[in-house]
Amino acid sequence: MVVISDIMVQGAQMLLVLLLAPLLTGFVRKVKARLVRREGASVFQPYRDLLRLMRKEVVLADNASWLFRVTPYVTFAAIWVAAALVPTFATGLLFNWTADLIAIVALLGSARFFLALAGMDVGTSFGGIGSSREVMIAALAEPAMLLMVFCLALVAGSTQLSTVANVLASSYVGLRVSLGMALIALIMVALAENGRIPIDNPATHLELTMVHEAMVLEYSGRHLAMIEFGAFLKLLLYISLIACVFMPWKIAVFGSGLVAYAVGAGAYVVKLVVAGFLLALFETATAKMRVFRIPQFLGAALMLGLLGTLLLFVSRSF
Amino acid sequence: MMSAVALQMSCVAALLAAAALAIVLSRSRNAAGVVYGMTMTISVVATAAAMNWLIRGAPETSALVLPVGLPWLGAHFRLDNLASFFLVVVNFGGAAASLYGLGYGHHETEPHRVLPFFPAFLAGMNLVILADDAFSFLLCWEFMSLASWALVLAHHREPGNATAGYVYLVMASFGTLALLLAFGLLAGPAGDYGFAAIRAAQHAPGAVGLVLILMLLGAGSKAGLVPLHVWLPLAHPAAPSHVSALMSGVMTKVAIYGFIRVIFDLLGQPAWWMSVIVLFLGAVTAMMGILYAMMEQDLKRLLAYSTIENVGVIFVGLGLALGFQANGMRLAAALALTAALFHVLNHSLFKSLLFFGAGAVLTSTGERNMDKLGGLIHRMPKTSFAALVGCVAISALPPFNGFVSEWLMFQAVLQSPDLPQWALKIMVPAVGAALALAAALAAACFVKAYGVTFLGRPRSAPADAAGEVDRYSLAAMFVLAGLCLFTGILPGLVIDALSPVCIDILGGRMPIQVNEAWLSIVPIADSRSSYNGLLVMVFITICASSAAFFIHRFASRALRRGPAWGCGFSDPVPAAQYSGESFAQPIRRVFGTLAFHARDHVEMPPPGDVRPARLRIELHDLIWERGYRPIAGAVAFSAGWLNRLQFLTIRRYLSLVFATLVTLLLVLAIWS
Numbered sequence: 004m005v006v007i008s009d010i011m012v013q014g015a016q017m018l019l020v021l022l023l024a025p026l027l028t029g030f031v032r033k034v035k036a037r038l039v040r041r042e043g044a045s046v047f048q049p050y051r052d053l054l055r056l057m058r059k060e061v062v063l064a065d066n067a068s069w070l071f072r073v074t075p076y077v078t079f080a081a082i083w084v085a086a087a088l089v090p091t092f093a094t095g096l097l098f099n100w101t102a103d104l105i106a107i108v109a110l111l112g113s114a115r116f117f118l119a120l121a122g123m124d125v126g127t128s129f130g131g132i133g134s135s136r137e138v139m140i141a142a143l144a145e146p147a148m149l150l151m152v153f154c155l156a157l158v159a160g161s162t163q164l165s166t167v168a169n170v171l172a173s174s175y176v177g178l179r180v181s182l183g184m185a186l187i188a189l190i191m192v193a194l195a196e197n198g199r200i201p202i203d204n205p206a207t208h209l210e211l212t213m214v215h216e217a218m219v220l221e222y223s224g225r226h227l228a229m230i231e232f233g234a235f236l237k238l239l240l241y242i243s244l245i246a247c248v249f250m251p252w253k254i255a256v257f258g259s260g261l262v263a264y265a266v267g268a269g270a271y272v273v274k275l276v277v278a279g280f281l282l283a284l285f286e287t288a289t290a291k292m293r294v295f296r297i298p299q300f301l302g303a304a305l306m307l308g309l310l311g312t313l314l315l316f317v318s319r320s321f
Numbered sequence: 322m323m324s325a326v327a328l329q330m331s332c333v334a335a336l337l338a339a340a341a342l343a344i345v346l347s348r349s350r351n352a353a354g355v356v357y358g359m360t361m362t363i364s365v366v367a368t369a370a371a372m373n374w375l376i377r378g379a380p381e382t383s384a385l386v387l388p389v390g391l392p393w394l395g396a397h398f399r400l401d402n403l404a405s406f407f408l409v410v411v412n413f414g415g416a417a418a419s420l421y422g423l424g425y426g427h428h429e430t431e432p433h434r435v436l437p438f439f440p441a442f443l444a445g446m447n448l449v450i451l452a453d454d455a456f457s458f459l460l461c462w463e464f465m466s467l468a469s470w471a472l473v474l475a476h477h478r479e480p481g482n483a484t485a486g487y488v489y490l491v492m493a494s495f496g497t498l499a500l501l502l503a504f505g506l507l508a509g510p511a512g513d514y515g516f517a518a519i520r521a522a523q524h525a526p527g528a529v530g531l532v533l534i535l536m537l538l539g540a541g542s543k544a545g546l547v548p549l550h551v552w553l554p555l556a557h558p559a560a561p562s563h564v565s566a567l568m569s570g571v572m573t574k575v576a577i578y579g580f581i582r583v584i585f586d587l588l589g590q591p592a593w594w595m596s597v598i599v600l601f602l603g604a605v606t607a608m609m610g611i612l613y614a615m616m617e618q619d620l621k622r623l624l625a626y627s628t629i630e631n632v633g634v635i636f637v638g639l640g641l642a643l644g645f646q647a648n649g650m651r652l653a654a655a656l657a658l659t660a661a662l663f664h665v666l667n668h669s670l671f672k673s674l675l676f677f678g679a680g681a682v683l684t685s686t687g688e689r690n691m692d693k694l695g696g697l698i699h700r701m702p703k704t705s706f707a708a709l710v711g712c713v714a715i716s717a718l719p720p721f722n723g724f725v726s727e728w729l730m731f732q733a734v735l736q737s738p739d740l741p742q743w744a745l746k747i748m749v750p751a752v753g754a755a756l757a758l759a760a761a762l763a764a765a766c767f768v769k770a771y772g773v774t775f776l777g778r779p780r781s782a783p784a785d786a787a788g789e790v791d792r793y794s795l796a797a798m799f800v801l802a803g804l805c806l807f808t809g810i811l812p813g814l815v816i817d818a819l820s821p822v823c824i825d826i827l828g829g830r831m832p833i834q835v836n837e838a839w840l841s842i843v844p845i846a847d848s849r850s851s852y853n854g855l856l857v858m859v860f861i862t863i864c865a866s867s868a869a870f871f872i873h874r875f876a877s878r879a880l881r882r883g884p885a886w887g888c889g890f891s892d893p894v895p896a897a898q899y900s901g902e903s904f905a906q907p908i909r910r911v912f913g914t915l916a917f918h919a920r921d922h923v924e925m926p927p928p929g930d931v932r933p934a935r936l937r938i939e940l941h942d943l944i945w946e947r948g949y950r951p952i953a954g955a956v957a958f959s960a961g962w963l964n965r966l967q968f969l970t971i972r973r974y975l976s977l978v979f980a981t982l983v984t985l986l987l988v989l990a991i992w993s
Contacts, residue, residue: 062883064882166849228872
């Protein structure tokens, strides 16, 4: 009986991220449109886009291989599994111990690896340019992300996200310089990993300036739907990660009953709204940077992560 | 009943017999089949025996003294848990290479240059691991080096191979010299070369430091530590591909075995500063190795450079283990050593696999330059699938095995705040960042290697006409690919098999893993970290297949083929695709300006001129140009200068002899 309820909570979490992800992107787009005084599409537009794409036929390039057709599902699954392992409304879910934070980062790496390969599969220059830039960004973002993980692990004594969230939610941690640095590093990495301004522009359609969009240029129909859905999930994943680690307020502890779960879910939605609004505000206020400025941006994230970790090595109380 | 070490030694004897048989047979038509069949059988037996020993995990050892070698010493051989782990790695690699050779060997143009040396090389590696005194160790080490040198020169008429063989020979001699001095120091003035006596003796701190440096020079040059790696990317690719796999996947591990045997086993309790040196060299090797690999367009050289990166990762693990062990943190030390040994196993699996894949591409197209390949996924579907598994595994991505050892390594890094020394405290997180950077760059590098070689459109006629390779080669690749997945999803079995080694060497071990729920791995405690490759794989499979099922069932399964979208300008020639060089361009701009003094020169003709614009990339191998070339220049200069002595008259020679005699007598007079 206990196992069944555990599995149900875990299943609820998996469905929740799946259902909320397009809504979050729709919300960010809506806020961005309103900020520049446009009306903007409905917040539910991403759902409609996904449904429409899924029902369309796939136009596959003559040269595309099986890898190209499998990749959308593999990347989507890898991101979905990663997203399901990040605590959203409750910690200590049934399968939380399957993968810790390092493994979650690596799962996202798997998704990107296959997507970058798919970009090279058809053999056009746009796919190549997108893939090569994507792996360059990843090569810088991943170490920064891992240093942020080290920093958290030193504070919490664990790389297990549930434990980290529980420790950071407890009062004795308090405000710390190192955690502040880790937060900034994580936000910078999240912007880069999700291809948001100032690293990449999710709305651009000028081929030479885009990274992610160039890589998936050949995709259409249900394949494109899967890739878009994966991108929505990834944005949600990063916001959930920031929320559960740095804003763990009201997150339900596992097994604390329906009321606590409901409060946790409510708090989670509020956190998503706030984060989405801040993201839209930031993207409206900044310009995209040149591709070869990105190393400086991510290098700063790396240094912040390293500095935070070193501070913790100096003293656990920083 | 034969003792365990006697069994291993008879396998070695059988290998040597196979080598002798190969000399007799080598010009006959079936020689390849007979020799590779024999080596495969012997290697399988040796693997099974060593694995049986390791899994039993007994604390005792099995020793054997042969009446050869130094007259007062004899040749000592001994099997313990450390040796049996490395025997598994060596002999399994040998079995896989033999299986591959059964097919690949038929394409060999000069089989008599390969067949006798292949079993001899395997025998040499086995003997190094079994040796239990310094004399036998060095003798077997040289035997291994020379056998592999002969294999490097198997195709000695191909451009560059003679140079590769020469550089390899020079570096191997240098390495053996360092090892000789190291063992001389260890044996001390009493001069007892048996490992048991060395283990029992007390070593002065100064001698310990010198031994560490000499071992890093000796074993490090064989393993490919930067800056002693220069021979490796020349020599490994020059050999036939199954031998490249052995050299990269296995021989570097024998060098690592030598390092572990001396530093961890013979020297006794380590000092903390030793780990600083090893960590620094490991981190530099990992980063430089993968950056070199990223810049490389030759498929086999890229793989050789990536070997350097992996050796760096292994040395980082060993450095961490030294640091923890010096401070008595046995659990953390066991974790770090397990991570390093796990990576030894993993690297031997996926690097052999990738070299087999490169060999298959080479057989099928005759091309190693990836900028002349492409589109092979359509023409060699099975090879490209196996190679894909290898690429994912080496890029440290879950659920494959490369990720597990990388993950264990990070868990070990996270144990470092408890270290008392400040140098280590500050160093370890930086090394962790370097490891993360190397892992991310490795993923980028293998996206490039796989994407340019197997994906896209063929860039040359041979690539267009390529076909699938023979079934032996495919079988070897699929066995290795299967093991990459197996050790990735059930890492607990490997960790438990490694624990006797940790107990022998460090006196501590990781917790037993097989009893964990759902076969997870838990290095320290549940609350700290855990990982379950099996569940990750099951989840990904379920999610991907259910998503595919729902969409195909309820939305659409229509599909139409059409030309690729070229944004209004469809490039007609495959040469317009992204090549290896263009793929590496962003990373070259970011890291290359510092590491290689990379410059892009664009020669743009003025308006009205119809010449094509040209892009020229300037890369410098700084280690070669700043380190080795001056030394080579100095040697050549002094040799040229001394050369004058060759053409003197008899009168001058006599006066030189006389002057030498007088000087020596004077020295003797002053000395006494």
